[in-house]
Amino acid sequence: MKLSLGPLQYFWKRADVLDFYQQAADWPVDVIYLGETVCSKRRELRLPDWLSIADNLTAAGHDVVLSSLVLVEAASELSTLRRMADNGRFGMEANDLSAVQVCLERQVPFVGGPTLNIYNHETLALLQSCGMTRFVLTMDQGETALRALREAQATLGGAFPEVEVMAWGRLPLAYSARCFTARASNLGKDECGFKCLEHPQGLALATREGESFIRLNGIQVQSEARCDLAPDLESLRQCGVDYLRLSPQPEGMAEVIERFHDALQSGCPPGRAGDCNGYWHGRPGMDWVGAAREFSGDLQETTR
Numbered sequence: 001m002k003l004s005l006g007p008l009q010y011f012w013k014r015a016d017v018l019d020f021y022q023q024a025a026d027w028p029v030d031v032i033y034l035g036e037t038v039c040s041k042r043r044e045l046r047l048p049d050w051l052s053i054a055d056n057l058t059a060a061g062h063d064v065v066l067s068s069l070v071l072v073e074a075a076s077e078l079s080t081l082r083r084m085a086d087n088g089r090f091g092m093e094a095n096d097l098s099a100v101q102v103c104l105e106r107q108v109p110f111v112g113g114p115t116l117n118i119y120n121h122e123t124l125a126l127l128q129s130c131g132m133t134r135f136v137l138t139m140d141q142g143e144t145a146l147r148a149l150r151e152a153q154a155t156l157g158g159a160f161p162e163v164e165v166m167a168w169g170r171l172p173l174a175y176s177a178r179c180f181t182a183r184a185s186n187l188g189k190d191e192c193g194f195k196c197l198e199h200p201q202g203l204a205l206a207t208r209e210g211e212s213f214i215r216l217n218g219i220q221v222q223s224e225a226r227c228d229l230a231p232d233l234e235s236l237r238q239c240g241v242d243y244l245r246l247s248p249q250p251e252g253m254a255e256v257i258e259r260f261h262d263a264l265q266s267g268c269p270p271g272r273a274g275d276c277n278g279y280w281h282g283r284p285g286m287d288w289v290g291a292a293r294e295f296s297g298d299l300q301e302t303t304r
Contacts, residue, residue, distance in 0.1 A: 001233075001236065001237060001241060001242060001243065001244055001264055002030040002031065002242065002243050002244070003028065003029045003030055003031075003243070003244055003246060003257065003260055003261060003264070004029060004030060004031040004032070004033065004164060004243045004244065004245045004246070005024060005027070005029045005031070005032045005033065005245075005246055005248060005257070006033050006166070006169070006245045006246060006247045006248065007033040007034065007035055007036075007037045007067040007093070007248075008020075008034075008036075008248045009037065009038060009170075009172065009217060009220065009222070009247060009248070010196070010199075010200055010201060010202060010217060010248075010250075011038075011039070011042045011044070011194070011196035011197050011200075011218065012044070012197075012200055012250070013044060013197065014044040014045060014049075016200075016250070017044065017045060018053070020248065020250075020253075021034075021053050021056070021057065022056075023253075023254065024057065024062075024253075025056060025057055025060035025062070026060070027253075027254060027257045028257060028258075028261045029062065029246070029257060029261075030062070030063060030243070031062065031063045031064070031065060031243065032057050032062045032063070032064055032065070033064075033065045033066075033067045033093055034050045034053055034054055034057075034064060034065070034066055034067065035050050035066045035067040035068065035084070035093075036067075036069065037067050037068065037069055037070050037095055037113075038069075038070065038175075038217065038218050038219060038220050039069075039179070039196070039218045039219055040069060040073075040074070040076070040077045040080075041192065041194070042194075042196065042218075047080060047083060047084060050066065051087060051089075051090075054066070054089070054090050055089075058089075058090075063091075064090045064091075065090060065091045065092065065093050065111055066084050066087065066090050066091070066092055066093065067092075067093040067095060067113065068081055068084065068092065068093060068094055068095045068096060068099040068113070069081070069095065069096060069099075070095040070096055070113070070115045070175055070220075071096060071175055071177065071219065072096050072098045072099070073177065078098060078102075081098065081099055081102050082102055085099075085102045085103055085106050085108050086106065091108075091109065091110065091111065092108055092109075092110040092111065093110065093111040093112075093113045093136075094110045094111070094112060094113055094116065094132075095113035095114075095115045095116065096115065096116075097116070100112075100116070100127065100130055100132075103130070103131055104130045104131055107131065108131065109131045109132075109133045110130075110131055110132055110133070111132070111133065111134045111135065111136065111164070112127050112132045112134070112135035112136065112161075113135075113136055114136040114137065114138050114139060114166065114172070115138075115172075115175070116135070117138055118135055118137075118138065118149075119138070119141070119145075120149070120152065121149060121152035121153040121155070121156060124149065124153055124161070125153065125156050125158070128158070128161055132161060133161055133162065134161050134162035134163070134164060134242070134243070135161055135162075135163065135164065136164040136165070136166065136245065137163060137164070137165050137166070139166060139171045139172065139173065139279060139285070140279050140285065141279065142279045142280035142281055142282050143235055143239055143280055143281065143282070144282050145282075146163065146239050146240075146241075147239060150239075150240070160240075162242040162243065163239075163240060163241050163242050163243070164241070164242065164243035164244075164245050165229065165236065165241050165243070165244060165245065165280075166227060166229075166245045166247065167227070167228070167229040167230065167236075167244035167245055167246060167260070168226065168227060168228055168229070168230070168244075168245075168246040168247060168256055168260065168274065169226055169227060169246065169247025169248075169249065170201075170202070170215055170222040170223050170224070170225070170226055170227070170247065171222060171223040171225075171227050171279075171285060172220055172221075172222055173214070173221050173222060173223055173285075174220070174221040175219050175220055175221075176219050176221075177219065178219065179192055179218050179219050180203075180216040180217075180218065180219065180220075180221065181195045181196050181199065181203055181216050181217065181218050182195055182218075184203060184216060196217065196218050199216075199217070200250050201215070201249065201250060202215030202216055202217040202222055203215060203216040203217070204224065205224075212224040223276070223285060223286065224275075225274070225275035225276040225285075225286050226274040226275045226276070227274055227275075227276055227277060227279075227285075228272060228273055228274020228275065228276070228277060229244065229277055229280055230259060230260055230263055230269060230270050230273065230274075231269045231270065231271065231272055231277070231290050232269065232277060232280055232281075232290070233263055233264070233267075233269040234269060235280075236280075244260060244264075246260060256273075259273065272288065272290070275288065276288055277289055277290065
């Protein structure tokens, strides 16, 4: 298995993004996904900036993939998507069917992002015929679903694509055309004031009983609990998972990557450091299934 650094889900200031990826150049990850996937109004960096970062990361020995928006709504967003596909140097992650169509028209191989919602082998085969070479399992699927998908796809013949699984970070659970963060400040989406910049790890939302529940991140809803599949490395291997995706966070990312890298190198799954792994085990996503042994390292976030 290999490690990938997923696309940045949050809205950070330009200097913070550049500093983050300057550090990432030295991290032991095989693939780094770049680009804005959540909201096109987040314009601290434009496509030329992402391409410049990609050049630097490639020079440092990483494979780079450009990630598309999960919800393409405007002609300007489609134009950016086309220019992204025409870059000629880096691969694409398609997170919307419009991105699949653009890649198909240009004969550009692509990674199928988790928001393509691949739940059956017919969809898998269709996207493979469009040029998909790897896909990211949707957040709510796990070991049983992946095994069933492999068995069903085998009836069609042909090679099964590479599989990537979200192994660390808050899970993106839902998206909307509306902006939840703006709404929380009684603002409309078009007059949001870029409130996301004030919440570099999303806006925490609690239940009436005061229990942490979810995070609002623009048009995206995230789990409050951080997924951690490091203790499940053996079952991930047995299911033929090729890449473990680690989602960026503003603090402690180097330690997160080191923990996973050391586990892959040693073949010894570490103790628990995150909050949940329920989906992988066919349980509610917020559940933890497995041994209670805790990881001895320090992966705390600034908000905790």
